[in-house]
Amino acid sequence: MPKNAIVILPDQDSPDFLIKQKKLQKIHQKLQNCAQCSLCQYRTHVVSGEGHPCAQLVFIGEAPGAQEDLQGRPFVGKAGQLLDRMISAIGLKREDVFITNVVKCRPPGNRNPTPDEVQECSPFLFEQLQIIQPKIIVCLGKFAAQTLLQTHTPITQLRGKLYPFHGAQIIPTFHPAYLLRNPSAKREVWEDLKQVAAQLALKIPTFEQRKP
Numbered sequence: 001m002p003k004n005a006i007v008i009l010p011d012q013d014s015p016d017f018l019i020k021q022k023k024l025q026k027i028h029q030k031l032q033n034c035a036q037c038s039l040c041q042y043r044t045h046v047v048s049g050e051g052h053p054c055a056q057l058v059f060i061g062e063a064p065g066a067q068e069d070l071q072g073r074p075f076v077g078k079a080g081q082l083l084d085r086m087i088s089a090i091g092l093k094r095e096d097v098f099i100t101n102v103v104k105c106r107p108p109g110n111r112n113p114t115p116d117e118v119q120e121c122s123p124f125l126f127e128q129l130q131i132i133q134p135k136i137i138v139c140l141g142k143f144a145a146q147t148l149l150q151t152h153t154p155i156t157q158l159r160g161k162l163y164p165f166h167g168a169q170i171i172p173t174f175h176p177a178y179l180l181r182n183p184s185a186k187r188e189v190w191e192d193l194k195q196v197a198a199q200l201a202l203k204i205p206t207f208e209q210r211k212p
């Protein structure tokens with residue numbers, strides 16, 4: 001793997017890492033008993049998110065799916081495997097970034113979260129972002145992008161641009177689950193990922209360098 005600026009993150013015994021890890025853990029604990037919306041009735045696990053507490057890059061999806069609900073981890077199904085490849089394509093590993101969702105419990109049957117559910121759950125996401133203080137936030141799909149940008153503009157119009165957000169930059173792009181259904185949109189997502197790499201001064205690895 002090529003040396004990338006973002007890989008130089010605080011060590012696991014540094015004060016910054018430990019303080020942020022503790023704060024994120026507190027949110028995780030608080031979420032375990034959360035019953036602020038009706039989604040608490042259907043969940044197996046609350047999926048609070050995971051990754052480096054000092055990550056410069058955060059990925060935000062919509063809500064956990066079936067696999068995520070079972071395992072209590074974000075993006076572990078087929079869409080998650082594609083997200084892993086997207087992260088690897090810009091020279092990073094999953095543990096270099098933080099991954100979470102707008103809504104932390106699985107909507108039944110993978111339906112879209114309702115505006116009320118987003119309203120109840122999104123403050124937890126904002127707390128997480130306030131702790132992590134990333135440089136770049138990649139919003140995967142319309143729910144994440146529209147929630148953070150407070151807009152109803154479609155994702156097709158939002159993507160391809162950068163938006164300031166409390167000292168960070170938001171880069172909206174398509175959700176990996178959408179890419180699985182519409183592989184031709186991968187070209188646009190690759191353009192968005194190149195923007196991420198440029199903003200973080202990452203060296204994009206060759207295909208050979210990405211091989212394990």
Ligand code: SF4
Pocket residue numbers: 031034035036037038039040046103104105117120121
């Ligand atoms: S979706 Fe969010 S607000 Fe609703 S019960 Fe789960 S953690 Fe609480």
